[in-house]
Amino acid sequence: MDEDAETRLRVTLLGAVEVRRGDTVVPVPGARxxxxxxxxxLAGGRAVDAGVLVDAxxxxxxxxxxxxxxQTLVSRLRRVLGASDAVAQVEGGYRLGVADDDVDVLRFERLAAAGRERLRAGDPQSAAALLDEAGRPVPRRGGGAVGRHPVDRAVRRGRGGSGRGPAGPGPVGRRGRAPERPAR
Structure with missing residues (x-):
């Protein structure tokens, strides 16, 4: 097995947030x-300004x-992820040691955009293949939660999404309902 595959960091944001280093799920405790x-x-391995992170x-x-x-929070994240280079301080801020395709939502957006572009170019077969790939999560060795992924479930039901969450408008609270807003 390739050493990179064993140490590669992958992040799932569609559905439950999950981090994996190779086959190992890495729990990330705490909301902050x-x-x-x-x-x-979400920056896909590009630097995020420290001020932007503080504001977020x-x-x-x-x-x-x-x-x-x-800096304290970054140090904690490095320890949790098990590598000092998992989060690098670089010119322009901090960057996570991932590429776009290591983050499911970025991979989805790239493939969906490429599929739409192929459709506009009059190539429906290529578009269908790209959109089909976009609708499937990256397969995980050893099974994992692939079949339980929200996009996977929506595709099996014949829908492109629920109209909420990352694929559509509006926030989703617990139990899949939009959170109630306080009266003004």
Whole structure:
């Protein structure tokens, strides 16, 4: 087996948030730590400015020393992910050690856009193949949760999505319903 496949970091954001290093699920405890992971993962391995991360992680009232608080959180995420280079401090901020195809939502967006482009170009067979691939999560060795993935379930039911969550408008709360908004 290739060493890269055993150590490669993959992030699932569609459905339940999950991080894997090779075949091993890596639990990421705490909402703020998961928030940092998600914000970095959505950048697909590109740098995210420290100020953007601070604003995303502390939207209401920031910590007294935002740079120190962010660095502490980054250090915790590195420990959780099991590698000091999993989150790198680079010119322009911090970057997660992933490529676009290592993050399911970015892979989905790329394949769906390519499928739409092929359809517009008059190539429905290529479009169908790309859109079919976009609707299937990346297969995991040893099984895993592939069949339980929300996109996989929607495709089996013959729908492209639920109209909520990452594939459509509006936030989704617990039990798949939009959260209630407080009265003004």
């Amino acid at each position: 730590l998961r928030g940092l992971l998600i914000r970095l993962a 992680l502390w939207p209401e009232e920031g910590p007294a020393d935002p740079a120190n608080a962010l």
